[in-house]
Amino acid sequence: xxxxxxxxxxxxxxxxxxxxxxxxxxxxxxxxxxxxxxxxxxxxxxxxxxxxxxxxxxxxxxxxxxxxxxxxxxxxxxxxxxxxxxxxxxxxxxxxxxxxxxxxxxxxxxxxxxxxxxxxxxxxxxxxxxxxxxxxxxxxxxxxxxxxxxxxxxxxxxxxx
Numbered sequence: 001x002x003x004x005x006x007x008x009x010x011x012x013x014x015x016x017x018x019x020x021x022x023x024x025x026x027x028x029x030x031x032x033x034x035x036x037x038x039x040x041x042x043x044x045x046x047x048x049x050x051x052x053x054x055x056x057x058x059x060x061x062x063x064x065x066x067x068x069x070x071x072x073x074x075x076x077x078x079x080x081x082x083x084x085x086x087x088x089x090x091x092x093x094x095x096x097x098x099x100x101x102x103x104x105x106x107x108x109x110x111x112x113x114x115x116x117x118x119x120x121x122x123x124x125x126x127x128x129x130x131x132x133x134x135x136x137x138x139x140x141x142x143x144x145x146x147x148x149x150x151x152x153x154x155x156x157x158x159x160x161x
Contacts, residue, residue, distance in 0.1 A: 053078060060074075103157075109150045109153060113146045113147075120139055120143065
């Protein structure tokens with residue numbers, strides 16, 4: 001009894017425990033999400049640690065779709081894929097290094113295309129003024145090389161997995 005109010009004091013139970021004077025709803029009336037679909041993991045396989053991961057919207061959407069396709073939860077997918085990468089670290093490190101090299105190549109090719117585009121604009125301006133710039137053939141050849149460079153890096157990136 002609360003001596004100040006002369007009323008019974010019920011302390012809320014924590015960790016999902018029972019509430020004094022309150023009965024849980026019958027099983028058929030409970031929310032479907034509260035029903036466990038599988039048996040709990042044995043204590044030897046239970047995961048005790050929680051790790052927080054920050055994702056942007058695109059990453060979360062992609063990983064959630066992958067988890068759904070694998071018929072698992074997002075945390076389970078992250079744990080399994082992280083463990084698979086950790087078990088095969090040499091291959092994973094090589095794949096990451098290879099991907100970084102390809103990304104660096106794509107950025108370099110992008111810069112190259114920017115320079116070539118600038119040259120093409122100058123040539124177009126001169127051609128529209130009635131001139132035939134001597135650099136025209138060199139710029140067209142540079143454009144072809146830049147396009148081939150981007151195509152090669154893109155093909156490697158697509159066929160890497």
